[in-house]
Amino acid sequence: MSTPPQDQRIRTDVVVIGAGPVGENVAQYAVEGGLSATLVEHELLGGECSYHACIPSKALLRPVDVASTTRDLPGVTGSSVDISGLLARRDAWVSHYDDAGQRTWAADAGVAVVRGHGQLVGERLVRVEGADGPVALEAQRAVVLATGSSPVIPPAFDGVEPWTSRDATGVQEIPERLVIVGGGVVACEAATWMAALGSQVTMVVRGNRLLSGWEEFAGRTVVESLRDSGVDVRFTTEVAWASRQGPAATGLGRIHGGPVTLSLSDDSALEADEVLAATGRRPALESVGLDAVGLTPADVLSGALPAWLHAVGDAGGTAPLTHVGKYHARVLGTRLAADAGGRNDRPAPDVIPVPQAVFTQPQAATVGRTEAQACADDVDVAVSQVPYNSAAGTALLRDTVRGAAKIVVDRRTGALVGATFVGPDAAEQLHAATVAIAGAVPVHVLRHAIPSFPTASELWLRLLEELPADLR
Numbered sequence: 001m002s003t004p005p006q007d008q009r010i011r012t013d014v015v016v017i018g019a020g021p022v023g024e025n026v027a028q029y030a031v032e033g034g035l036s037a038t039l040v041e042h043e044l045l046g047g048e049c050s051y052h053a054c055i056p057s058k059a060l061l062r063p064v065d066v067a068s069t070t071r072d073l074p075g076v077t078g079s080s081v082d083i084s085g086l087l088a089r090r091d092a093w094v095s096h097y098d099d100a101g102q103r104t105w106a107a108d109a110g111v112a113v114v115r116g117h118g119q120l121v122g123e124r125l126v127r128v129e130g131a132d133g134p135v136a137l138e139a140q141r142a143v144v145l146a147t148g149s150s151p152v153i154p155p156a157f158d159g160v161e162p163w164t165s166r167d168a169t170g171v172q173e174i175p176e177r178l179v180i181v182g183g184g185v186v187a188c189e190a191a192t193w194m195a196a197l198g199s200q201v202t203m204v205v206r207g208n209r210l211l212s213g214w215e216e217f218a219g220r221t222v223v224e225s226l227r228d229s230g231v232d233v234r235f236t237t238e239v240a241w242a243s244r245q246g247p248a249a250t251g252l253g254r255i256h257g258g259p260v261t262l263s264l265s266d267d268s269a270l271e272a273d274e275v276l277a278a279t280g281r282r283p284a285l286e287s288v289g290l291d292a293v294g295l296t297p298a299d300v301l302s303g304a305l306p307a308w309l310h311a312v313g314d315a316g317g318t319a320p321l322t323h324v325g326k327y328h329a330r331v332l333g334t335r336l337a338a339d340a341g342g343r344n345d346r347p348a349p350d351v352i353p354v355p356q357a358v359f360t361q362p363q364a365a366t367v368g369r370t371e372a373q374a375c376a377d378d379v380d381v382a383v384s385q386v387p388y389n390s391a392a393g394t395a396l397l398r399d400t401v402r403g404a405a406k407i408v409v410d411r412r413t414g415a416l417v418g419a420t421f422v423g424p425d426a427a428e429q430l431h432a433a434t435v436a437i438a439g440a441v442p443v444h445v446l447r448h449a450i451p452s453f454p455t456a457s458e459l460w461l462r463l464l465e466e467l468p469a470d471l472r
């Protein structure tokens, strides 16, 4: 009688389940601090961000932005989007869905990699089911869940095989008529590139604005621009049910079957060749073996974890943004190494603001608190808002400059608590505001930070000039 194969056993200081940007950063920082670390990955090293989210979406959006800008700039010719060139650029940026580059990175960084699905099977114990048989990883110090997030698909789409953001970023077949459900970041960015690729896009938004939670002018500017580029945006509308002729798993970015019929809450119906569910994401914690150690996803999200277990990035339930997850990963990796006798990080500032840039036409970027959020937090606020083209540097960017900039200041301390920029290249305005908030720089000091003429940063002068005199 043959004995069942024994799991291969590997001892390592830190086991990181999930090799997205966040898992990679935890492992790298732990190794740089003198620990050994093993990354477990069941798809591609580099994660959602590298192959299906941030990178392909921005690879698609940048040429769309440049084409739109050049159409609006006298003195330039040749300003149309070349579809096959655009998709080829996307393919190059996702390395044709091959993670060889990341494998080389891991080897150079001294991070071990085990391929397969990782699950907790006990305290500090992870079992990986991979193509080469099961592997048991014993973590001497910590296990880190960096498993990312999964799209939330409303039940109305059961049996319809809607597109998710992966299909939109991995688009191969361009649907003639595309319905996008949702009014958040994925919906706004995908509408921008899919309309540029030639789809007739209809956005079905259950709320009454895009980018809810942002300063109101952000969503308003983006919707004006989407409508100008032919996108039909329908607010306060929900999909009651959806049906499709011949739904089929045709593959990434291909049309998933015959036409889709959507019955809407206003009793109208919409027919489309594809529907994209851009209806949010949730931390991917379902199949990581939490029950084996007596925990639930709710424990993870409330931070009620034993000292040896950590969750970071999208899996940890913080703002689902690559840079935010990577920040927490760097902090965690450094702390794990410090706990083992490595160097401690210097103390963090009191406020760590979260920046976010949305690469629509025009770009929208925000950091810290909106006026409404600051008021809800009982901050005594002063605000200043100016048109985006109110400085020579911003007005020069293109002929038609839409948007505005707004700062929110705490009257008591004089420090900036939030900023929002909506306009051409707005994303590049963000870091100055992030630095000012993290550094708690009073606005009367910011007045002495001289922006170069004629750069877009001169918008700061206008913003500071518009504040109440007693603050400046």
Ligand SMILES: Cc1cc2nc3c(=O)[nH]c(=O)nc-3n(C[C@H](O)[C@H](O)[C@H](O)COP(=O)(O)OP(=O)(O)OC[C@H]3O[C@@H](n4cnc5c(N)ncnc54)[C@H](O)[C@@H]3O)c2cc1C
Pocket (backbone or CB within 6 Å): 017, 018, 019, 020, 021, 022, 023, 040, 041, 042, 043, 044, 045, 046, 047, 048, 049, 050, 052, 053, 054, 055, 057, 058, 116, 117, 118, 119, 146, 147, 148, 149, 165, 169, 186, 284, 287, 288, 312, 313, 314, 315, 319, 320, 321, 322, 323, 324, 325
């Ligand atoms: C369309 C789109 C565009 C986006 N654009 C931006 C942007 O421009 N800027 C930005 O900051 N954020 C953006 N985001 C958000 C960003 O993608 C995420 O915040 C980021 O990917 C989170 O990184 P992560 O490492 O936590 O998770 P992920 O990148 O999701 O990586 C998690 C990894 O864990 C692996 N994994 C999961 N479970 C297991 C398991 N049990 N065993 C082994 N491996 C496992 C997965 O295969 C994956 O590789 C975008 C999101 C979407 C959907």
Ligand SMILES: NC(=O)c1ccc[n+]([C@@H]2O[C@H](COP(=O)([O-])OP(=O)(O)OC[C@H]3O[C@@H](n4cnc5c(N)ncnc54)[C@H](O)[C@@H]3O)[C@@H](O)[C@H]2O)c1
Pocket (backbone or CB within 6 Å): 154, 181, 182, 183, 184, 185, 186, 187, 189, 205, 206, 207, 238, 239, 278, 279, 280, 281, 319, 320, 321, 356, 357, 358, 359
């Ligand atoms: N540039 C960037 O930074 C960027 C780009 C894309 C995605 N992301 C990240 O990815 C995350 C996910 O993006 P997202 O746009 O999917 O989520 P989101 O939470 O930003 O937006 C979800 C949208 O779907 C709507 N919705 C939710 N359930 C619905 C339902 N049942 N029926 C109809 N509408 C419904 C919501 O009202 C909202 O408009 C974001 O939180 C963001 O942080 C970031």
